[in-house]
Amino acid sequence: MKRKILTILILLVSLGLISYNSSSIDDVATIKSNLPPLEIYIVDQDSMPKDAGIPNTSYTASILIVDNEKKQVFGPYKGSSYPNSQETEPGSDKPNTIDTGIHLFNNLYGHRSGTVKGLNLINKEEQRETDGYSWTHKPTAMTYVNVHEGYSDLGNYNSRGSLGCVTIQPDQVDEFWKHFDFSIDGTKGTSKGVAFVFRETEEKREQLIKAIQNVY
């Protein structure tokens, strides 16, 4: 009797697994042709860095790259989704900060008018506009937001050298750029994809990083 129950149980579970797995295989097959070549995940802390002058504290985000063509995950690289942490001028309501969530990107323009390497955040019409918020947290349409090398990692309010752009820790930026095409003038190229900005608690960040690393 017990053996019969066991056999039935095994059969039921196996059937469930087969049907479940075949549906997820269908899903993956459906989306494969639509995948963006690159996905960038910026997993940052949920508040602006304190920037108390302590070296190696300027970059609080772990940035991972999912390369859907190579089917590999790279990183994490140190970076930040936050700009400098002092109001640009008293009352200016700047710098702006990009929103969490989805941001499309390419690297057709580079940074500093194409004189240095950079990625460019774009909207769905490929215009260089991105959703963000001002110093006083008012929703703002930001323009010309890039991903570029940070200035230093000294932990000061202006170490990231950003008035709204995403920055990469200077020591890791060369490794980071290796995943993108810079065939136009060495500073621009034809890379494109989707970035996602998370701002989460430490526990959630750790879980997310593990989950992203397991994509491939």
Add this chain to the structure above:
Amino acid sequence: MYTNKSLLVIIVLLSLFSCIKAPKGSAEAIRANSLNDSIERKIQLINAKLDAIGKKVGINLDTIKLKETTNETSSYLDSIRSKMHVAYQNAQSETTEPTPLAIKDTTSLCTPCDMEFLVYLDKKEDYSKYDVQVLMCLDNNGVCDDSAEFTTYYNEVVFKVFKKKIKTMSPSDIKEYLKDNELNLEFLNPVIDKNSSSFLDSLKARIKEK
């Protein structure tokens, strides 16, 4: 042949296996969400059963809970990835001509948000008075304030220009300059990283020396 306890352990292991096999990448957002919902419901049911079984046979359920959290995060990431893929696809179909870098006004050298002029100054070793005037004029109407690239680059160039320019200035010019720009130097420059105050101090010292 099988005891009740061993039967329960086998059920637990089989159920666990079905929990752990989460989908990697899912299709369109709607399909993925409904799939995730049904998985979550299954997981909840299985976990409720596991809790009951665990209490009976004294199995430590900490490992199961850890896997449940990991599974939830994976499902969350899957739904985000689906949305990213949809956003990417929509963008592909709506692509239009990209906007030019800056709106050029050929009748004047002072074009708001003109990054090409910044590049021109950035490459120069020496600056004319006119260069400085144009530089100051580029960002005086606030239209460039939301351009992250322009404002960052602008401040880098302003600091660089004045750092070089100041060497050739007379103390009275420096005094005049500081009167107008001290705040700018102190608050505007995003790239000097703590050196702004020491730069200001050195300028002030130069005025006192003379």
